[in-house]
Structures are given as C-alpha cells and as structure tokens.
Amino acid sequence: MTVSTAHHPAGGTAAYDPQAIERKWQARWEEAGTNSPDLDHPTRPFYQLMMFPYPSAEGLHIGNLYAFTGNDIQGRFHRLQGHTVFEPIGFDAFGIHSENYALKVGVHPMELIPRNIENFRRQLRRAGLMVDWTHQLATTDPAYYRWTQWIFLKLLDRGLAYRKRGAVNWCPECKTVLANEQVINGECERHRGVRVEQRFLEQWFFRITDYAERLLDELDTMDWSESTKALQRNWIGRSEGAEIEFMAAPGDVRALAELVRQPDRSRRVDAQCIPVFTTRPDTIFGATYLVLAPEHPLVDALTAPEQRAAVNAYRERTAKRDLVTRKVGEKERTGVATGAYAINPATLQPIPVWIADYVLMDYGTGAIMAVPGHDERDFAFARAFGLPVVRVVAGQGDDASTPLDAAFTATDQVRLVNSAEFDGLTVPEGAKRITTWLEARGAGKPVVNYRLHDWCISRQRYWGPPIPIIYCDACGVQQVPDDQLPVVLPYIEDFRPDDTGVSPLARHEEWYRVPCPECGALARRETDVSDTFLDSAWYFLRYPSADVDDRPFDPARTATWLPVDSYIGGNEHAVLHLLYCRFITMVLHDMGFITFESPFRKFRAHGMIIRDGAKMSKSRGNVVNPDEYIERWGADAFRMYLMYLGPYEEGGDFRDQAISGTRRFLDRLWTTVQEMTDAGAPDPQIMRRLHQTIRKVGEDTLRLSYNTAIAAMMEYMNALRAGERTPHRLETEPLIRLVAPYAPHVGEELWESLGNASTVFDAAWPSFDPELAREEEIDLVVQVNGKTRGTVRVARDVTQEGALAAAYAAPGIARFLDGEPKRVVFVPGRLLNIVH
RNA sequence: ACCCGGGUGGCGAAAUGGUAGACGCGGGGGACUUAAAAUCCCCUGGGGGCAACCCCAUGCGGGUUCGAUUCCCGCCCCGGGUACCA
Numbered sequence A: 001m002t003v004s005t006a007h008h009p010a011g012g013t014a015a016y017d018p019q020a021i022e023r024k025w026q027a028r029w030e031e032a033g034t035n036s037p038d039l040d041h042p043t044r045p046f047y048q049l050m051m052f053p054y055p056s057a058e059g060l061h062i063g064n065l066y067a068f069t070g071n072d073i074q075g076r077f078h079r080l081q082g083h084t085v086f087e088p089i090g091f092d093a094f095g096i097h098s099e100n101y102a103l104k105v106g107v108h109p110m111e112l113i114p115r116n117i118e119n120f121r122r123q124l125r126r127a128g129l130m131v132d133w134t135h136q137l138a139t140t141d142p143a144y145y146r147w148t149q150w151i152f153l154k155l156l157d158r159g160l161a162y163r164k165r166g167a168v169n170w171c172p173e174c175k176t177v178l179a180n181e182q183v184i185n186g187e188c189e190r191h192r193g194v195r196v197e198q199r200f201l202e203q204w205f206f207r208i209t210d211y212a213e214r215l216l217d218e219l220d221t222m223d224w225s226e227s228t229k230a231l232q233r234n235w236i237g238r239s240e241g242a243e244i245e246f247m248a249a250p251g252d253v254r255a256l257a258e259l260v261r262q263p264d265r266s267r268r269v270d271a272q273c274i275p276v277f278t279t280r281p282d283t284i285f286g287a288t289y290l291v292l293a294p295e296h297p298l299v300d301a302l303t304a305p306e307q308r309a310a311v312n313a314y315r316e317r318t319a320k321r322d323l324v325t326r327k328v329g330e331k332e333r334t335g336v337a338t339g340a341y342a343i344n345p346a347t348l349q350p351i352p353v354w355i356a357d358y359v360l361m362d363y364g365t366g367a368i369m370a371v372p373g374h375d376e377r378d379f380a381f382a383r384a385f386g387l388p389v390v391r392v393v394a395g396q397g398d399d400a401s402t403p404l405d406a407a408f409t410a411t412d413q414v415r416l417v418n419s420a421e422f423d424g425l426t427v428p429e430g431a432k433r434i435t436t437w438l439e440a441r442g443a444g445k446p447v448v449n450y451r452l453h454d455w456c457i458s459r460q461r462y463w464g465p466p467i468p469i470i471y472c473d474a475c476g477v478q479q480v481p482d483d484q485l486p487v488v489l490p491y492i493e494d495f496r497p498d499d500t501g502v503s504p505l506a507r508h509e510e511w512y513r514v515p516c517p518e519c520g521a522l523a524r525r526e527t528d529v530s531d532t533f534l535d536s537a538w539y540f541l542r543y544p545s546a547d548v549d550d551r552p553f554d555p556a557r558t559a560t561w562l563p564v565d566s567y568i569g570g571n572e573h574a575v576l577h578l579l580y581c582r583f584i585t586m587v588l589h590d591m592g593f594i595t596f597e598s599p600f601r602k603f604r605a606h607g608m609i610i611r612d613g614a615k616m617s618k619s620r621g622n623v624v625n626p627d628e629y630i631e632r633w634g635a636d637a638f639r640m641y642l643m644y645l646g647p648y649e650e651g652g653d654f655r656d657q658a659i660s661g662t663r664r665f666l667d668r669l670w671t672t673v674q675e676m677t678d679a680g681a682p683d684p685q686i687m688r689r690l691h692q693t694i695r696k697v698g699e700d701t702l703r704l705s706y707n708t709a710i711a712a713m714m715e716y717m718n719a720l721r722a723g724e725r726t727p728h729r730l731e732t733e734p735l736i737r738l739v740a741p742y743a744p745h746v747g748e749e750l751w752e753s754l755g756n757a758s759t760v761f762d763a764a765w766p767s768f769d770p771e772l773a774r775e776e777e778i779d780l781v782v783q784v785n786g787k788t789r790g791t792v793r794v795a796r797d798v799t800q801e802g803a804l805a806a807a808y809a810a811p812g813i814a815r816f817l818d819g820e821p822k823r824v825v826f827v828p829g830r831l832l833n834i835v836h
Numbered sequence B: 001a002c003c004c005g006g007g008u009g010g011c012g013a014a015a016u017g018g019u020a021g022a023c024g025c026g027g028g029g030g031a032c033u034u035a036a037a038a039u040c041c042c043c044u045g046g047g048g049g050c051a052a053c054c055c056c057a058u059g060c061g062g063g064u065u066c067g068a069u070u071c072c073c074g075c076c077c078c079g080g081g082u083a084c085c086a
Helices: A018-032 A062-080 A096-105 A109-126 A142-157 A208-221 A226-236 A254-261 A281-286 A305-320 A323-328 A376-385 A427-440 A539-545 A555-561 A577-590 A626-633 A635-644 A656-675 A684-702 A706-720 A729-739 A744-753 A800-809
Strands: A045-050 A084-086 A161-171 A176-178 A197-206 A238-250 A272-278 A289-292 A336-343 A350-355 A367-370 A444-450 A469-472 A476-479 A513-515 A522-525 A566-570 A602-606 A608-611 A651-654 A777-784 A787-795 A823-827 A831-835
Touching: A018 A109, A018 A635, A018 A744, A045 A062, A045 A539, A045 A555, A062 A084, A062 A566, A062 A602, A062 A608, A062 A635, A062 A684, A096 A109, A109 A626, A142 A161, A142 A577, A176 A197, A208 A226, A208 A238, A208 A444, A208 A577, A226 A577, A226 A602, A238 A281, A238 A427, A272 A281, A272 A289, A272 A367, A281 A427, A289 A376, A305 A336, A305 A350, A367 A376, A427 A444, A539 A555, A539 A577, A626 A635, A626 A656, A635 A656, A635 A706, A635 A744, A656 A706, A656 A729, A656 A744, A684 A706, A684 A729, A706 A729, A729 A744, A777 A800, A787 A800, A800 A823, A800 A831
Parallel strands: A045 A084, A045 A566, A289 A350, A566 A602, A608 A651, A777 A831
Antiparallel strands: A161 A176, A161 A197, A238 A272, A238 A336, A238 A444, A289 A367, A336 A350, A469 A476, A469 A522, A513 A522, A777 A787, A823 A831
C-alpha cells in the first residue's frame, strides 16, 4: 500500500514547498507557544545561549546565522532528548556601532534601533530558531539597563570600581576612549588606519586585575574550547619573576654604594628606590644599566642638572608620539641618560639610569634592569649608546669570557657565569636562589605580574547607559540611590560627539543639574556612559527573569536555569565579552548574589565562515544576504547547508552552488515519506543501517560535528533509496526526527503528516539499539607485508585462525602469500596483516 | 618573534594508528521527455595495462611501527590572536 495521500496533509502528492511550510510552522509555533517553555516547572532544564547580536541596519549577517543555527540545533536536539530547553535571544543595541550608523544616516538612535530590531526579529523568525520570544531583551531598554547601572553600583560598593586620571586610548574618529582590548595594533578596532592617541582623562575603571589569578586558574577546570582558553591565558599574560629594588641618586653615588653595602640608618643619603620587574632575576649580575619609561614618576627627581634639558626634550617628544609608533613603529632604539646612577644590588657597582621609550609605563613597574648580554632589546640599546655588555650565562662550548656579538637568550642547557657564588647554576635554580638571596638583603622579592589591565568602562558618548553617579562639591562622589534608578538616557537631538573629551550629555545642563542625594545642594551627574561590554557581561543572567520587574534576576529562576548549559559563539569575543562575563559572575558570586562563579558550563567556539575562499566584507562585495537564500532555497536547506559546509568549530567556505545538495536531500526525504509503505516488513540490512545512523547522528550532533551528522543522514538516504524497492514506514519515520533539529520546518510538517498532533520536538529522539546495529558479517581487511591486498567476508567475531584460512582461500590475496608467515598481526573485527 | 588553528582530488571535505578521498558540489555519459527543467542510473585523484590488475599519491625531509593523513623530530606555506610585556 502506498500511503501518500493519507500522509500528506495538503492532500495529493504535493511537492516540497519550503516557503509554504515554513510560513505555516513559524506561525504555528508562535500561536501555540511551542518555543516558550514553562520556566518555573521544567523537566531537566537546559539553557542554550547564543551570543545576542547588535542590531545593525544591514540586517542579519551570515555569520550571525551560522552561529545561531549551530546553537539552535543543539537546543532542539536536547529538547528531543527530553530536556525542557530555554533558548532566548536579545539585542545588544547600545554602543558605538549603532551610534555611528545613526550619525551616518542622520536618524536618531532611539528611532533607528527599534526599526533595526524589528528587522532582526523578522529575519530571525524566518531562520526557524526555537527562540522563546516571551523572554527577549534589549540592552537599551531602561528596564534592562536599570540593572546594568545597579551592577556598576554594586562594584563600587565592593571597592571594585574606581576613578582614575590617566593615559587612555583616544580614538579621534570615534571621539571616545577605548579599552585596551579595542585597540588593534595601535589602531581603533572600528577605524582601521586611524591611530589611537594618548589622552589624559578622568575615567571609571573596574578592578579586573584583582581577579587575574582566579580568572586564569579557573580556566584549567572549565569545559571551554581550548582555543578560547588559550586566548584568555595569553590575554591575562601571567609572568613569574621578581621585583628588584635599585637605590639610585643623581650624580655621584659612591656614598650610596657604601650605604647599600653597609645599611646604616643614621646616615642620610638623598636616594630614590626604583623597583623593577624582571622574569630573569638569574641575570642580575649582567644588569649594566637601568631604563625608566619616560613618564616614570621618579624621572624628575633623578635627573641631574646637566641632563635636565635633554631629558625634558626627550619626554616631550615621547608624549607627542602616539602610542602606535611608540609600540609598533620602527624598533629604533632611542633614549637619554638621566645622569643618575643606581647600585646593582648584586654587584654593588654603580650603573647609569636612562630613560627610553621602549620601556612602557603600563607594564610591570615602568622600569627595567637592562641585561644587554641576554635580552635582544637591551643589547640593541647598549650597542646604540655604547653601554657595557656582560655575559652572565654561558651555553655549551662557551665560557665566562666568550664574547657576545648578539644577545644570548637560550635558557636550556646553559649555566650562570660571572655571577659570584651562583656560577654554574641553571637558569631556574639561579633565578630562585638569587631571588632568595636578594630578599634576605631587603632588595627583592618573587613577584607574579599580569599583562591584564583594569577595565576602563567610561565612554564619552551618548548611546549607552548613563553611569549612575552624582558629583557634589560638598559631599563628593555620590551614588544615585536605588529608588532613582534607572538614570534614563534622555532624548537629545545633538548626540554627535565632539572633541572636548566629554559626552554630548555634558552639553545638557537641564539633564545633568540635579540635587545631591546626600545634602540636596545643586550637584552634577556623571555625563559619561558605560561601555557596551558591561551591558553584555550579564545578559545571560537576565533572560530567565526578563519578565521580572523588581530585581535583576529572580533567585528561583536563577537557581533553576543557571549556569548556562551550553554557549556557542565566535572567538572574536574570547577576550572581551567572555572574560568580562566571567569577571562579573565572579564578583556577583563573591557578593552573595549568585551561587556559582562560572557563568557557562560549556562554551564552544565556532569557526569563521568565508565565501569563495575570501573573507566576506562589504568592500569585497561578497556578503551573503540570508534573505535571498532563504527565499530561493528555503530556510531548512539553507540551515543545513551552513552546517554542512565544513566542521562547525573550524568554519568553512560558502559557495552558492553547493546549497543544492542539502535541498536535494530534503526533497528526497519529502518524497520518501510520501512513498513509504506499511506493507510487508522492513529490510533487516536497512534497519541495521538505520540504527547505526541513529547512533552516529546523535553522537555527532552532541559534539558539534554537524557536517558528518548530515553526511550520515545522506548516506542513510542513499541506502534507503537504493534499488527498486519502496521504503518501509519503519525504515523512514525515525529519520524525520533525526533531521528535525537541522530542518525544523520539514521535520514538523512530515511529523504532522504521519498523524501526530503535537510538535516533533516533544517526541522522543529515536532510540538506538546496539543489537540491531551490529553487523553479523564484516569485510576484514587483509594486508600482506603491510600492503592492503583485499578483503574477506567473515563473521564479525572471526578468530585469527579463521581469518587466516579465509585469506589463504581468497585467490586475489593468496597469490601474494608465499610460504610460512613470519608474523601475523590480527586486529579483531578490523584487519589481518600477514608478514613474510 | 610568540601562542592557537590548518595544509588531503577540479572544489567543500571524510577518515585521529588499520581498504585515503565517505558525503556533497562541479564535470562526463546514459534513461525518461517533442524539448528543457526536475528526477533516476553509471563514471569521475594521477600514471600504466586489452584485461584480471599493478605502481604512485594526504605541504617538504627524516624517524617510530607489521602498518602513519593520524604519533615523534626538523623545516616550508596559509589563516587567526598577541606584539618593544622586560
């Protein structure tokens, strides 16, 4: 019996029409609330989080869709596995991206953003995501940023937010301060080619460096992509070494040398203590000069009168240079002697103190001990200025007197020389013993240094949540009281930033003039807004409580749904967003607001998608517009193709033609379900393949190997359609549920056509029966001297003897066999190798 | 320079110690058709042979192993990240 008309709800043998069924199911899901789980009564809750997009005017990018589809498959798959799945989405709508676009087209962001969000929603619906639209959020919503402001105040309470005047990165194009993370090679990440300048502004910072060690250590136990963890490790940049103190004074230092040798508190010498950080305390006997960053606070005090003019000129010159050329420009060595000398605490010899721009104020202590013999930069500097080079490390074949014509930086299979009692030690031993020795003399201590800087969250822009602070002349820095939150961002016409270094809000006295919450006197609001990355550092906490007004996250909801079970996103957020999420989560944990320290149980980074071998970009004109493809091929075929074009965690190359492959597969599935029969019995061989396929698709989907899962389904389809037979219902029906996470509309439609009333995603994932999947006979590979010569058909559990007999009986193999084998390698169920 | 990835047919890729190239795209041939599209079937890494078959082949050079795309050592190239970090 052919059951096509009975099975197809439209009646007859209608062809697969993606547009019609996709519309139908998208509407049905919304009417029925299919994708809105009961958050208060879940069974086996599973929180699938995708990185919320910023709603650009261009609409959904293919990269967004690639990310979301991979998330959605994971969410839908878990639902089929019996979990209650929460898959929310929102909009990261504050920030410079949106604001700059608003400036460009001359539309106010308060009008533009809602429009963009509407367009995104439309596109997201078309993509067939299992998104719970009843818990969406937008960071621009006062009901959301009220709590962003609340988090700022909590950090302030905790002593983790502070104000500091300091050198900051200023993008002349954005006209705002950038975090170090937003500076790429000294250029603005949004304005490549625009050099970031150094400016001095009063800014709010978060003390993320207090958490550097915990943030680093926790990585070892986290189930995250290794690539992401490596990026974070690099970014945190832990270095072990020592801080060593050098006593220094301008001019003659013989008295100082005496003092260092014989500490005597009764004698007064006008000296300064310069701490330096080094990862190579073992080389201290080779430290022949010191270098301070030109901005170092001790430079003034140390400069000798005769060097004052030269030092000032150099400092001015450096200050004028932007951080770009300073950091990544020509590595030309420049510097000026201060005229001061310091005492090397190991050799007790005076060494000159220089300033040079190759030493950076914002790393370590802003001062280094230069060891030209064993550091390339120091060597180049010593060469340029005729400073002495001393060898204190010798490799094999060298001794203490072997001359150095370049810095010798090897640390393996070397020993210390010219280092008094430490001669002959290895580098690690020497470092340890010299540090202890210095420590005993009060001149040093072991230190761990981090590259991570505190997080500057101030932005001199309009389009962000105002920082909830009021400055009062009498009372100082005041928090905006809780009952006055949110501090609503006012609608202002002139939101264009200017060059003054203050936010456009600072032009609106009617807004910033407020009474002091403490004394009631006229005071002034903070006019800077906070960094977008603060908005996104806690959004995952908000989703389950998006319908709760009086608190940022409901305790019961949070206990049920968090931490996030699965988070999938791009590695472009490895060091900003993902690190800040971890930091904020740790702080909220430490303050007792939540019970977990780590926000995401599992994070996986997906790869990048390129097109025809090149990066997609507007300037190349090779950007894929998802709408066109969905229109032409259907969302299901498009989703499947995106997942099929390469390993999900590596990304892939998008080529237009290849979509036809996944579309053809869905067409074949469609007709197969229409043609399948209940008559007779299923084919045992096909059923064996089916169970193998169920296992593979389940395993591959779980480990994000979507491309091979799809290939397995295609293989099964090929087996099912081979020959003249009509596929049996029992051979076909489970395939619908395997396909459903990938092609949800087709999955629903075919599932309904079988007479099912409820969504396929509430059906169970087909069970895999290992007994049914097991092959009784296998093709055992036979090699002779390691070369494959054929296969023999044998029982699955054949013995070595049985396999050998079969091999000798097979003429194609036996002709390579010559006499008694020297050795036989038998891998049961796999292969037989006969070695002569 | 350092830290991650990666290098396999015409193309996207599969196989993480056991028949290299599954699956898909493209290409070639055939069936159906008045024709085209769609669909279905066969072929498709290179070389040799009438053929059964044989040889070569996973960036390059070594090594381990009965057996290496897979593991080890040394290079080359491409992508991403960081970059005067002491």
